[in-house]
Amino acid sequence: MSKNLKEQFEIGYVKKAHGIKGEVLVHFYESDVSFLKKDLVIALDGTTYTIGNLKPHKSEYIVTLKEVVDRNSSELLKGKKFFINSSLTDKINNSGDLFLGSIIEYTLFNLDKKMGVIKSLTKTKAHDLVQIELCNSDAVVDLPWVDDFIVKVDHELKSVFFEAPLELFDPDFFSGAVKK
Numbered sequence: 001m002s003k004n005l006k007e008q009f010e011i012g013y014v015k016k017a018h019g020i021k022g023e024v025l026v027h028f029y030e031s032d033v034s035f036l037k038k039d040l041v042i043a044l045d046g047t048t049y050t051i052g053n054l055k056p057h058k059s060e061y062i063v064t065l066k067e068v069v070d071r072n073s074s075e076l077l078k079g080k081k082f083f084i085n086s087s088l089t090d091k092i093n094n095s096g097d098l099f100l101g102s103i104i105e106y107t108l109f110n111l112d113k114k115m116g117v118i119k120s121l122t123k124t125k126a127h128d129l130v131q132i133e134l135c136n137s138d139a140v141v142d143l144p145w146v147d148d149f150i151v152k153v154d155h156e157l158k159s160v161f162f163e164a165p166l167e168l169f170d171p172d173f174f175s176g177a178v179k180k
Contacts, residue, residue, distance in 0.1 A: 008043055008083035008084070008085065008086060009083060009084055009085070009086040009102065010029075010081050010082065010083050010102075010104050011028055011029055011030060011033070011082055011083065011084055012026050012027050012028035012029055012030075012081075012082040013026070013027055013079065013080065013081050013082055013120075014026055014044060014077045014078055014079060014080045014082060015027045015060060015078070016078050017071055017074035017075045017077070017078060018057075018062050018074070019062075019071070020070070020071045021064075021069070021070070021071075022064070022065070022068035022069045022070050022071065022073055022074045023062050023063065023064050023068075023074060024062070024063050024065070024068070024074050024077050024078075025057065025060050025061070025062055025063075026060060026061050026062075026063045026082055027059075027060050027122075028060070028061060028082070029121045029123070031123060033054070033061065035084075036051060036054050036084075037051065037054075038051055038052065038053065038054075039051065040084070041085070042082060042083060042084055043082075043083040043084075044077055044080040044081065044082060044083070045080040045081050045083075049065040049066070049067050049068065050065065050066040050067065051063060051064070051065065051066075052064035052065060052066040059123065102155070103118050103121075103130070103153060103160055104118055104119070104120065104121070105117060105118065105119075105158070106118050106153075106158045106159055106160050107157075107158065107159045107160070108130070108132055108143075108159070108160045108162060109159060109160070109161050109162065110161075110162040110163065110164055110166070110169060111162075111163060111166075112161075114135055115132060115134060115135060115162075115169050116132040116133050116134040116135050116137075116140075116169075117132065117133050117135075118130050118131070118132060118160065119131045119132065119133045119140065121145070122142065126144075127144050127145060127146050128144075128145040129142040129143065129144060129145060130142070130143050130145050130160075131143075132169070134169065141168065141169060141170075143162075143164065143168055143169075144168075149162045149163060149164040150162060151163050
């Protein structure tokens, strides 16, 4: 473990410890993580680690970090955000597609009205979901991240502009809405 990575880019989070040898189960926002290789230096909430091994496990990945050698140490990493050096994203994402991790903490506007802040992302078989912490409310809602709703992503303003049915922002519309 060492100093922070400069220019960090969030790509996922540690879901939980896995096994007794210090492995962690990581949820990545992107489905293709082939750019993560052995000996790559990453950061978990500001502390750097080195990837020892990475293997798929259902919809997540089991990651071995060289500096984490036992279950107790890996338990301490639960919930930590997983970052890479942002210089990697240019090499990885030549297609011009948006890295979903890049919009965490962006403000979401719907029909020019500020609705909330994007807090996390989830991949499903049908489509990606963005979790929004609503303004003026104690609720969060999951919204489908689909092309039909996305008007613009403005990285300079750290904002996402949507045109989606207002019902999607109503915490009572879905039984899955939860209090903050």
